[in-house]
Amino acid sequence: MRKMLTFANRWKTLSYLWLFLMVFSGCRDSERIYQQKPLSTLYKKAVNELKKEDFKEASLNFDEIERQYPYSSWAPHSQLMSAYCSFKAQEFSKSIATLETFLALHPASPSAKYAHYLRALCYYTDMLSPERDSENALLALQGFQEICQRFPYSDYARDAEVKIDFIQEHLACQEMLIIKDYMKRKEFISAFQRLSFLVGSYPKSALIPEALYRLVECHIVLGFPGLTYKTFTLLKYNFPKDHWASMAKELLASENMVPCCEKLPKK
Structure with missing residues (x-):
């Protein structure tokens, strides 16, 4: 009985000790995170971390400025700096969340165009990750198109135009991969629908000649x-020297459709 009481007392003492350590540790963490400091000190610390390219820590320090001095003139600037540092640290979700907060609070700010651009750039950079699907590419495309519409004469718009072309080609490539998979599985109706979408949505893509050839295949x-000849005419007229046009003619010949092909107008 005495041994049992001794064990219980020891366990009770250890429990109190563990609770004390947890509370003490929590106090220390809270003190480290929420310790009030002069704005200049916080900003200098954040800038120093940025210079050392410790972008994650720099972002947290800029966040601290906005947290401790939310009504100061430095708060909006610190939000943008935090978003930039998060972008450099490849913490794209955090950067986007910070930028959306900034735009919600300061929609008329002279820095709003930069915030829109950086948000689109986050989606654009993250869209190339192997595990990403087309969602980020579409969000990046939407973001850059918005910049061109709202700030057409800015430097950001000129860069956005270049990136829009790249994104559209990227999306067209993704569509073609899906289309080829459909055709491999002989799901030609689905392939036809995706090809129609590709041609209609990305008419400047380098994949248009191949898409038209694949449409000829599907139509056959x-x-x-009727659609076979119409699509072949479109392919031959716009891309007369492209190898996809030659392949389409050979395909029609193999399907005993040569007489119709020969009647098609030449460019």
């Missing part, structure tokens, strides 16, 4: 001779 399989 689905039994649409």
Whole structure:
């Protein structure tokens, strides 16, 4: 009985000790995180971290300025700096969240155009990750298009135009991969629908000649001779020297459709 009481007392003492250590540790963490400091000290610390390229720590320090001095003139600037540092640290979700907060609070700020650009740039940079699907590419495209509409004469708009072309080609490539998979599985109706979307949505893509050839293939399989000739005419007229046009003519010849092909106008 005495041994049991001794064990219980020891366990009770250890429990109190553990609770004391947890509270003490929590106090220390709170003191480290929420310790009030002069704005100049916080800003200098954040800038020093930025110079050392410790972008994650710099972002946290800029956040601290906005947290401790939310009504100061430095708060909006610190938000943007925090977002930039998060972008450099490849913490794109944090950067985007910070930028959206900034735009919600300061929509008319002279720095709003930069915030819009940096948000689109986050989606653009993150869209190339192997595990990403087309969602980020579409958000980046939407963001850069908005910049061109709202700030057409800015430096950001000129850069956005270049990136829009790249994103559209990227999306067209993703569509073509899906289309080829459909055709490999002989799902020609689905392939036809995606090809129609690709041609209509990305008319400047380098993949248009191949897309038109694939449409010819689909039309033949689905039994649409009228559309077959119409699509071949479009391919031959716009890309007369492209190898996809030659392949389409050979395909029609193999399907005993040569007489119709020969009647098609030449460019």
